[in-house]
Amino acid sequence: xxxxxxxxxxxxxxxxxxxxxxxxxxxxxxxxxxxxxxxxxxxxxxxxxxxxxxxxxxxxxxxxxxxxxxxxxxxxxxxxxxxxxxxxxxxxxxxxxxxxxxxxxxxxxxxxxxxxxxxxxxxxxxxxxxxxxxxxxxxxxxxxxxxxxxxxxxxxxxxxxxxxxxxxxxxxxxxxxxxxxxxxxxxxxxxxxxxxxxxxxxxxxxxxxxxxxxxxxxxxxxxxxxxxxxxxxxxxxxxxxxxxxxxxxxxxxxxxxxxxxxxxxxxxxxxxxxxxxxxxxxxxxxxxxxxxxxxxxxxxxxxxxxxxxxxxxxxxxxxxxxxxxxxxxxxxxxxxxxxxxxxxxxxxxxxxxxxxxxxxxxxxxxxxxxxxxxxxxxxxxxxxxxxxxxxxxxxxxxxxxxxxxxxxxxxxxxxxxxxxxx
Ligand SMILES: C[S@@+](CC[C@H](N)C(=O)[O-])C[C@H]1O[C@@H](n2cnc3c(N)ncnc32)[C@H](O)[C@@H]1O
Numbered sequence: 460x461x462x463x464x465x466x467x468x469x470x471x472x473x474x475x476x477x478x479x480x481x482x483x484x485x486x487x488x489x490x491x492x493x494x495x496x497x498x499x500x501x502x503x504x505x506x507x508x509x510x511x512x513x514x515x516x517x518x519x520x521x522x523x524x525x526x527x528x529x530x531x532x533x534x535x536x537x538x539x540x541x542x543x544x545x546x547x548x549x550x551x552x553x554x555x556x557x558x559x560x561x562x563x564x565x566x567x568x569x570x571x572x573x574x575x576x577x578x579x580x581x582x583x584x585x586x587x588x589x590x591x592x593x594x595x596x597x598x599x600x601x602x603x604x605x606x607x608x609x610x611x612x613x614x615x616x617x618x619x620x621x622x623x624x625x626x627x628x629x630x631x632x633x634x635x636x637x638x639x640x641x642x643x644x645x646x647x648x649x650x651x652x653x654x655x656x657x658x659x660x661x662x663x664x665x666x667x668x669x670x671x672x673x674x675x676x677x678x679x680x681x682x683x684x685x686x687x688x689x690x691x692x693x694x695x696x697x698x699x700x701x702x703x704x705x706x707x708x709x710x711x712x713x714x715x716x717x718x719x720x721x722x723x724x725x726x727x728x729x730x731x732x733x734x735x736x737x738x739x740x741x742x743x744x745x746x747x748x749x750x751x752x753x754x755x756x757x758x759x760x761x762x763x764x765x766x767x768x769x770x771x772x773x774x775x776x777x778x779x780x781x782x783x784x785x786x787x788x789x790x791x792x793x794x795x796x797x798x799x800x801x802x803x804x805x806x807x808x809x810x811x812x813x814x815x816x817x818x819x820x821x822x823x824x825x826x827x828x829x830x831x832x833x834x835x836x837x838x839x840x841x842x843x844x845x846x847x848x849x850x851x852x853x854x855x856x857x858x859x860x861x862x863x864x865x866x867x868x869x870x871x872x873x874x875x876x877x878x879x880x881x
Contacts, residue, residue: 462549465501465541468494470531472509476772477531483513483772499649504541507604511538513771514602518573522561527553537561576602580779581764584814593865597813600865605768607644608635608869609661610669614699614728616660618642624655637854637867638669639845640696659726664692667765667862667869671758671809672696673844674837674860674874681705681753686796688734689713691720693758698729709734710745740795752799754807759789761810761817765871768864782816789821797829802881806832809860809874818873819859825875832877834858840876 460468472490476483487506491497497505512519512534523533536558539546547555566574575582575598586594609632611618618634622642625632630648635641643666650656650663677683677697685694688709698707707729711717714736724732737744762777762785763770793808800806808825810817826834836858841851854860854867860874 460497460501462545462547465504466532466535466539466546466549468497469505469508469535469539470529472505473512473531473534476509476513477516479772479776482776483510483770500541504539504545507540508535508538510604510771511540513775515576516775517576518566518569521569521573522564525561526557574598578774581774581814584816588815596865597863600863601767602771603768603864605665605766605864605870606868607647607650608664608666608669609642609644609650610638610640610664610696611642612660612662612695612699612727613640614703615658616655621655621660624660625653628653628655635666635669637846637850637869638666638673640673641666641669657726659728662692662695662723662727664696665870667811667867667872668692669696670841670846670854670860670862670869671756671807671872671874672700673846674809674840674876675700675754675756675805675807676840676844677701677705677707677754679704682708682751683754684708684710684748684752684756684796684799686710686740686755686757686792687759688720689716689758691717691723691732691734693756694720694732695723695727695729697756698727698732701731703729703731705731707732708748710737712737712739740792745795745799748799750799750801752801752804754805755796755799756807756809757793757796758809759792759817759821761785761789761812762814763811764813765811765862765864765873768870782812782814785812786816786821789817790824793821793825794828797825797832797877797879800879802879804879805835806877806879807874808877809872811870811872813863813871818861818875819857822859822875826877829877831880833880835876835878837874837876 475486519534519537522537526533611621622632631645632642635643655661672693677700679702683697688694688711691709694709709732717734717736720734762782763773797806837860838851838855862869862872864871
């Protein structure tokens with residue numbers, strides 16, 4: 460495709476993303492379906508450039524003011540993530556000079572909000588929690604793209620076998636530092652074509668998500684509920700750690716998300732999973748399981764702010780008011796889900812949010828209302844779960860799991876673990 464045509468298409472995509480009416484990944488997928496002729500490299504440049512605009516929107520909009528022509532084209536030029544000389548082939552004389560001039564701006568002298576590129580409502584709680592130095596490290600980390608992590612399906616293969624098979628196919632992967640199931644790939648190969656993927660030996664799953672399933676420690680023959688299963692990333696990990704025995708219910712209010720679990724289940728070789736669409740957390744099927752379940756994982760709906768590396772649009776689509784509503788929803792789901800546990804049973808509450816309001820504050824409200832649940836320090840649970848002992852301390856704060864993109868190279872996650880007293 461001619462450079463200018465690709466730049467114009469990129470500007471068109473940016474225009475649609477900046478409406479913020481749908482998730483960016485949904486819009487990008489729909490855009491690629493509409494433009495089937497685009498090659499792999501063109502898609503990469505287009506999507507990465509559009510995501511770069513979402514990541515650094517305040518900075519780029521500020522710098523773009525001095526240019527000419529449609530704003531989305533200026534943003535695409537400034538954020539361009541493809542080949543540099545290809546871009547130059549798309550620019551007119553004015554744009555070439557302008558780009559040169561903008562590149563010479565000393566960005567370290569710009570106001571803080573143009574350097575961290577986060578909305579005010581998010582800056583305050585994060586700065587308060589982390590202090591200045593860590594806050595800036597986090598702001599930098601969430602503006603990078605995330606590595607590609609795989610979880611090895613231990614029902615079908617061992618981690619070192621998959622690592623060797625990937626190497627034979629020309630891909631380098633290293634064991635993840637914390638999860639005993641994880642491999643981190645170099646680059647971003649098209650996995651769908653690889654044998655290890657087709658045969659269900661691996662699934663794509665961020666290392667942080669793997670740690671949530673590890674905290675649940677689902678065992679052979681147990682009755683387990685993944686209460687907010689979605690497309691089943693954690694369900695698959697739980698089913699494998701149950702060695703395909705017992706009963707694993709995958710609940711979710713979204714039938715559409717549960718549908719996406721089906722092909723993944725087929726690849727995984729699991730036959731102990733029962734997907735169930737519930738109407739709400741108060742569904743009769745939830746009530747019927749009261750006091751019967753060994754382990755419940757509540758991977759609650761949340762702001763997703765721990766996944767900003769993958770979903771940078773979330774910082775512009777979420778709000779302080781939205782987070783307050785989520786807190787109430789999370790507590791309601793956790794309360795309902797907790798009733799299913801039998802004495803001695805384990806409850807895990809998790810989010811991929813960075814904010815205390817969705818994390819410690821929900822855990823604290825739950826604990827105050829439920830003295831029948833005793834907190835199990837996350838560091839003790841992780842020590843059982845084959846996470847390397849010497850690394851566990853860095854993963855936990857005040858007895859909770861707390862993962863941060865700038866410290867752990869994973870998405871941001873929180874988890875609290877309780878046991879129901881006898
Ligand atoms: C963080 S996502 C789950 C991701 C999933 N566990 C995974 O590993 O891929 C939260 C899920 O909660 C579901 N959800 C929202 N409200 C719910 C409710 N009241 N009861 C159960 N699930 C709910 C959403 O549909 C969404 O799929």
